[in-house]
Amino acid sequence: MSRAHDEHGHHHREPESVLSLRVRALESLLIEKKLVSSEAVDRIVGAYEQDIGPHNGAKVVARAWVDPAYRQRLLADGTAAIEELGFGGVDLQVVENTPGVHNLVVCTLCSCYPHSRQSGTSRSSTAPARYGSRAWCCASSASTCPRAWRSGSGTRAPSSGTWFFRNGPPAPNA
């Protein structure tokens, strides 16, 4: 039993530097056993760092900006349109903000959800009262609800038009 374990075989907290050494030791043992290669680990870390997050969505939106036909396909069938660019695995509905229509994606499980949580989409002729305030919605707390709308980021709420409140994905840590 290693010194990182107590009598029940459980680990205790170690300084980061010791953890780093332990991970290097582990990698060297697994390489010796030909269970992993440093190159494979490099490629995986690179792929996850590059592909997870907003990068793919940004590519889709950029394409829609410069290609009106793609934009129409994206709005008509988001899931099929992102497959054209090699993305998949999600059912996607794409909506577009216009001067008269404002879409606000709200985390399904947030206590601040402004309307019925049962409905996928609800509609209002006015902006949410607290919209634009740093306190509004869970968005001010990125750690608990990172996918929610960043209402505290300085975006200004249009005062007219129709608002659609749409359910986003559930909070990842909920």
Added chain:
Amino acid sequence: MDPVPSREIADMSGQAALPRKNGELVFDEAWQGRIFGMTVAMSHEACFAWREFQAQLIAEIAHAEREGESSSYYERWLHAFERLLADKGLLDEAALAERTLDFETGRRDDVL
């Protein structure tokens, strides 16, 4: 060819969810990325099913919470990974302790 990230891994939910900032994965220190990469690599090689590791990670997190440990997410990940490898007969804990000491004392400096 670069591996395509798996939704099963990227979309883990609850306490097992990968730490993110602005949607992107966060590795505060290099070793966190290495242990993540090793775990994913070995699941690609079918050394274990991802759900097996996920179950071990959830158990490790639950244990740490029960004990009031202040360990980080990837520290718990490391422990879960070691436990799973030991259970599968793929890792000798004594050999790991010895190899770690080699790195600590400078007898060894390179993973290769």
